[in-house]
Amino acid sequence: MPVKIVTDSVADIPAEVIKELGISVIPVLLRFGEETYRDGIDITTDEFYEKLVNSKVKPSTSVPSMDIFARTYAKLAEETDEILVIMLSSKLSGLYNAALQSVELVEGGSRIEIIDSGCAVMAQGFVVIRAAQAALAGASLDEILEIVRRDLPRAEIRAAFDTLEYLKRGGRIGRAAALMGSMLKVNPVITLKDGVVEPAGRARSRAKAIDILYDFAAGYSHIEEMAVEGAACPEDVDNLVERLGAIFPKERIYRSRTTPVIGAHTGPGLILVAVLGDK
Amino acid sequence: MSQINSVAGQDMRDMFSAATSWLEKSSADIDALNVFPVPDGDTGTNMMLTMRSTMDEAYRAPDNSAAGVAHAMARGALMGARGNSGVILSQMWRGLAQGLEDKESFTAAELAAALQLSAQIAYKGVSNPVEGTMLTVMKDAAAAAQAQVDAGNEDIISVLEATVSAAGDSVSNTPMLLKVLKDAGVVDAGGQGVYTILEGALQYLRGETELMRLRKPQIIVSDIPHVVSQPQSIAIDEVPYGYCTEFLLKGEELDPDVIKKRLLKKGESLIVVGDDSAVRIHIHTLTPGNILQFAAKLGTMHQVSVRNMDEQHQDFLEMQKERMPTTDTAVIAVAAGDGLTDVFGSLGVAAVVPGGQTMNPSTKDILQVVEATFSDKIIILPNNKNIIATANQVQSLTEKKIMVVPTKTIPQGVVALLSFDYEAEFNTNAEIMEKALSSVKTIEVTRSVRATKINGLKIKRKQPIGLLDGELIAVGDTNLDVINQLLSRLGLEKAEVITIYFGEDAEAEETEQINAGIMEKYPHLQVESIRGGQPHYSYIISIE
Numbered sequence: 001m002p003v004k005i006v007t008d009s010v011a012d013i014p015a016e017v018i019k020e021l022g023i024s025v026i027p028v029l030l031r032f033g034e035e036t037y038r039d040g041i042d043i044t045t046d047e048f049y050e051k052l053v054n055s056k057v058k059p060s061t062s063v064p065s066m067d068i069f070a071r072t073y074a075k076l077a078e079e080t081d082e083i084l085v086i087m088l089s090s091k092l093s094g095l096y097n098a099a100l101q102s103v104e105l106v107e108g109g110s111r112i113e114i115i116d117s118g119c120a121v122m123a124q125g126f127v128v129i130r131a132a133q134a135a136l137a138g139a140s141l142d143e144i145l146e147i148v149r150r151d152l153p154r155a156e157i158r159a160a161f162d163t164l165e166y167l168k169r170g171g172r173i174g175r176a177a178a179l180m181g182s183m184l185k186v187n188p189v190i191t192l193k194d195g196v197v198e199p200a201g202r203a204r205s206r207a208k209a210i211d212i213l214y215d216f217a218a219g220y221s222h223i224e225e226m227a228v229e230g231a232a233c234p235e236d237v238d239n240l241v242e243r244l245g246a247i248f249p250k251e252r253i254y255r256s257r258t259t260p261v262i263g264a265h266t267g268p269g270l271i272l273v274a275v276l277g278d279k
Numbered sequence: 280m281s282q283i284n285s286v287a288g289q290d291m292r293d294m295f296s297a298a299t300s301w302l303e304k305s306s307a308d309i310d311a312l313n314v315f316p317v318p319d320g321d322t323g324t325n326m327m328l329t330m331r332s333t334m335d336e337a338y339r340a341p342d343n344s345a346a347g348v349a350h351a352m353a354r355g356a357l358m359g360a361r362g363n364s365g366v367i368l369s370q371m372w373r374g375l376a377q378g379l380e381d382k383e384s385f386t387a388a389e390l391a392a393a394l395q396l397s398a399q400i401a402y403k404g405v406s407n408p409v410e411g412t413m414l415t416v417m418k419d420a421a422a423a424a425q426a427q428v429d430a431g432n433e434d435i436i437s438v439l440e441a442t443v444s445a446a447g448d449s450v451s452n453t454p455m456l457l458k459v460l461k462d463a464g465v466v467d468a469g470g471q472g473v474y475t476i477l478e479g480a481l482q483y484l485r486g487e488t489e490l491m492r493l494r495k496p497q498i499i500v501s502d503i504p505h506v507v508s509q510p511q512s513i514a515i516d517e518v519p520y521g522y523c524t525e526f527l528l529k530g531e532e533l534d535p536d537v538i539k540k541r542l543l544k545k546g547e548s549l550i551v552v553g554d555d556s557a558v559r560i561h562i563h564t565l566t567p568g569n570i571l572q573f574a575a576k577l578g579t580m581h582q583v584s585v586r587n588m589d590e591q592h593q594d595f596l597e598m599q600k601e602r603m604p605t606t607d608t609a610v611i612a613v614a615a616g617d618g619l620t621d622v623f624g625s626l627g628v629a630a631v632v633p634g635g636q637t638m639n640p641s642t643k644d645i646l647q648v649v650e651a652t653f654s655d656k657i658i659i660l661p662n663n664k665n666i667i668a669t670a671n672q673v674q675s676l677t678e679k680k681i682m683v684v685p686t687k688t689i690p691q692g693v694v695a696l697l698s699f700d701y702e703a704e705f706n707t708n709a710e711i712m713e714k715a716l717s718s719v720k721t722i723e724v725t726r727s728v729r730a731t732k733i734n735g736l737k738i739k740r741k742q743p744i745g746l747l748d749g750e751l752i753a754v755g756d757t758n759l760d761v762i763n764q765l766l767s768r769l770g771l772e773k774a775e776v777i778t779i780y781f782g783e784d785a786e787a788e789e790t791e792q793i794n795a796g797i798m799e800k801y802p803h804l805q806v807e808s809i810r811g812g813q814p815h816y817s818y819i820i821s822i823e
Contacts, residue, residue: 063493094493101493168500183625184778185807186697202626202697204776204823205805 003135003144004076006085008095009039011117011125012229012256021132024072028095028261029064033057038064039261048260049232049268059264063094069102077110082141086128086148089195090116092172113141115148118195122227122256122274123155130225130276155225155276158200158216160189160209162269172197172265189213206269210240213273218247223277227254232268240271282434283484287384288348292337294483295352297491299330301479302472305496309475312468312498322468325362330476332359333372344383349376349393357552357559358527364469366525366550366561367401367413371473373552374400387438391428394421394442404552406539411456413469419449420477439481446474450499466499474499520588521546521565528558530578538577545570563588608705609654612692613640613662613670616783616812619689626696629654636815639665642672649677656680656705658712662692664749682709687749688721689780689811690821721748722765722820724758743817758785758817759793766797769822777804778821780811785818793818 006024007013018025027038032051037043052059076083090096096116103112117124127148134144161167164179167190176199179188187209189201200216203209217226226248230237234257241253258270286294302323309323336355337348353376356369377400378393379385385393398418402408423445427438453467454460460467475496482491524546528538535558539551546564553559564570567585574580612623615635623631629652634640649657657679661670664687674681682705686692698715700708723746727738736754738744745753745761747768755761777797781790794808811819 062490065489094490094495098493172497179627183622183809184693185805186626199701201700204694204697204778207775208823 001080001082002138003082003084003141004080005128005132005135006072006076006083006099007124007128008088009259010088010093010095010120010261011086011128012121012227012259012262013125013128014254014256017129017254021129021136023128023132024076026064026068026072026095026099028093028259029062030260030264031060031062039259043260045257045260045263046232049263052260052263053268059260061093061261061264063098066098066102066105069099070105073102073106073110073112074108077106077108081110083110083112084131084135084141084144084148085112085114086117086124086131087114088120088124089118089192091118091195092120092197111141113145115145115152116195117152119152119155119157119192121157121159121258121262121272122229122254123157123192123276125227125254125256126155126225126274126276127151151276154278155274156191157272157274158189158191158213159266159270159272160187160203160206160213161266162187162206163267164188166267167197167265206236210236210271213240213271214243217244217273217275220247220275220277220279223248223275225254225274225276226252227256227274229256229258229270229272229274231258231263231266231270233271236271240273244273283436284433285384285386286345286390286435286484288343288345291345291385292334292348294480295330295337295476296334297483297488298476298479299327299334301482301491301496302330302475303327305471305475305498308496308498309468309471312465312471322362322364322472325365326368326469326472326476328361329356329359329365329368332356333369335359345379345385346376346382349379352376357557360527360559362523362525363548363550363561364413364472366552366559367404367469368472369559370401370404370552371397371417374398387424387433387435388428390435391421391424391438394424397421404550406543406549406551409457411453411460411470412467413473415453415456416446416449416467416470416473420446420473436481436484439477439484443474443477443481446470446477447499450474471498521563522567523561523563523586523588524567524570524584525559525561526571526574526583527581528553528560528574528578529556529581530558531556533558533577541573542570607654608656608658608699608708609652610658610660610696610699611645611648611652612660612696613645613666614689614692615814618810618812619780622693622780622809622811623696626693627699628660628696629657634666635663635813636665638814639663639669642669642676645670645673646676649673649679649681654679657682658705658709659683660686660692660695660712662686662689680705682706684709684712684716686716688723689813689819690719690721690778690823691716693778693821694719694823718823720769720822722746722762722818722822723749723816724761724818724820725816727754758789759796762793762818762820763796766800766822771801771804771822774801774804774822776821776823777801777806778823779806779808780813780819780821781808782811782813782815782817782819784814790818 008026009028027041030037085099087096087099100114131144131148134147176190176197179199186202187206189209189212191198191200201212228237228241306323306327310321333352333356337352340351353373356372360366360369374397375393378396398421402414408414420442424438424442427441432438450466450470453470533555535551535553546562548563550561609629611630612628613632613634614623620631630648632640632645632648659670661667667685670683684695686695694715695712698711700711727742727744730740731738738754743755743758743761745765747765753761753764798806
């Protein structure tokens with residue numbers, strides 16, 4: 001019985017990869033006024049960003065009820081007795097807590113391990129994908145945990161924003177508040193460090209901000225995984241993938257659309273690079 | 280979504296109990312917002328403890344009517360109030376209790392009226408009300424509730440939604456009203472506490488108790504730029520804060536107003552609230568003994584607390600360190616003009632040394648700012664070629680580590696600062712910043728002080744002249760003429776961003792013309808014009 005891997009919709013793993021590796025995804029909830037949508041199920045990414053820009057009501061995101069977690073665990077427990085759950089940074093959301101507390105709602109003797117990834121998007125996604133690959137190859141839960149612990153500190157992101165306004169409004173700005181309030185128009189670049197948003201740079205134009213993302217990836221001595229994601233800017237993503245092709249095989253670069261759950265806190269202009277490797 | 284038209288006493292109790300738990304989750308974050316010398320080193324903890332006492336009393340009260348619960352809350356708050364913020368909070372509950380007098384339950388309209396009263400009573404309790412504090416937040420919140428009711432809204436949930444949202448906006452606006460907040464780059468801690476309590480109450484009414492268990496209140500962030508400490512304001516640190524003295528005075532026929540008058544000149548941040556049998560006193564004073572002696576004559580003292588605020592201040596500075604980005608390198612810049620000072624401030628310099636062309640600061644001026652800056656590793660941006668040598672002298676006079684990035688112009692200073700890497704080491708950062716200098720060209724437009732001949736140009740006195748990266752290469756009849764000459768000399772095909780800093784003597788109409796001219800000629804460029812307020816140079820233009 002291979003170990004089963006669970007993550008959340010914030011890991012941004014492309015749908016075909018989720019299917020191929022048999023990963024279970026807990027959908028985060030998106031709320032527009034009184035409407036509630038399950039991320040990736042009830043609303044498409046395009047529909048969401050269109051609403052984000054055009055709707056007067058500001059979206060909010062929330063953790064699904066513990067019941068959803070418990071049912072997911074219970075269903076997997078019928079197929080395996082070892083489950084590994086890898087969640088979004090606990091400092092950005094209550095997902096990890098909910099995942100942890102839901103374990104008590106599950107009966108039976110399955111071993112369920114919950115990991116706080118301390119990261120998000122495809123940086124989290126890489127760790128989940130590699131855990132799932134190891135599981136399919138027959139690794140035990142303890143072996144997979146070791147892989148995860150080794151991978152987590154090696155996964156990093158740089159994300160370029162058009163504005164930090166959405167991040168501030170959502171209360172998740174962390175130390176990147178240092179980048180706010182500039183009197184000049186600047187495009188901020190952030191990273192996640194120990195689970196919290198941290199400033200990573202500033203540029204006077206979007207093109208220069210994207211250069212910072214490129215330079216970040218180019219600074220690695222050894223790259224094992226790479227991903228490029230955008231909220232609602234597919235052309236920028238395409239161009240950046242082309243450029244990054246010079247330092248990493250283009251066909252191995254994951255391309256993903258950033259989940260609306262993140263997009264609601266970043267705005268539609270978000271573009272980011274995630275790398276797993278050694279600097 | 281369901282609508283609630285009335286809330287009974289029992290529900291009100293549970294609602295504020297949920298709000299207290301909500302506040303409890305945030306109390307450490309709120310503590311971190313404190314700014315000296317605004318009273319109290321631990322606003323979050325104080326408000327949380329005050330709320331606990333408030334709710335303990337509310338659950339002990341036999342009376343389950345809204346009036347009974349509110350009355351018990353007011354009494355519990357007064358008895359257990361901690362710190363300045365706790366005392367003000369207790370007055371808010373007292374106002375609420377007055378507003379809900381004789382009510383079995385309350386409607387949206389009654390809640391709005393009670394909130395108004397709550398704000399009014401809170402203002403009265405403070406001897407010298409300051410805007411930009413929890414008082415303002417409560418006032419704005421209450422006004423929003425009233426506006427909803429006036430518009431005919433009867434649903435308590437949606438009235439409270441508007442109230443919470445107004446409270447949030449008010450919190451984020453507090454730095455605009457209170458300079459100490461702006462200087463520290465934080466919102467008001469007490470205001471944040473009031474917002475959190477209201478938000479907790481709202482979430483309870485919405486039935487989101489399970490979610491409240493998983494989530495955590497968010498601290499509101501203001502987007503107002505951190506303002507820069509000027510050398511003249513740095514010396515203030517010397518003034519001692521004295522002792523934060525507080526206690527509950529019990530007795531007979533006490534008169535809070537008389538006590539307040541007697542204590543008014545004995546210290547700062549005085550609050551005296553209560554009734555004829557119990558009065559809570561809070562004051563920051565250099566002579567706590569005198570205060571206690573005075574009070575001992577009036578009745579018995581309880582919950583006496585005298586704390587050294589200078590010690591608290593040290594703790595506070597330590598805590599501040601944790602909130603800053605992880606870099607330990609500070610950058611200071613030399614600039615003249617309030618606009619340029621704000622530009623550098625908003626980009627995160629630790630301080631600005633006033634100075635520039637024809638007003639070069641001395642080594643001592645820079646040294647003074649270096650010593651007052653809260654970091655041992657400092658990068659200096661001289662932003663003028665005549666100040667680089669002066670800045671280089673500083674290292675020999677201080678034990679701090681100094682690097683001078685030889686910026687010769689304001690635009691060079693700005694690109695250097697923007698390239699600052701929060702993760703890089705001190706030396707690496709100086710290298711990165713110096714490397715960035717080549718990515719910008721600077722145009723400076725000024726007027727000739729005398730007739731001269733230079734670089735093959737014949738220049739008359741007071742004629743507009745233009746410098747490109749410090750070299751005088753253009754002269755013309757108007758500023759616009761000079762700028763156009765210089766721009767056409769630069770290949771702008773590869774440029775992306777043009778920033779125009781107009782000086783204190785630049786005319787608005789001309790600035791407008793220059794701006795429009797550039798945008799028309801070079802439509803691919805991002806053009807931005809900002810008031811620099813600098814003397815001597817009518818225009819400083821950055822081309823990146």
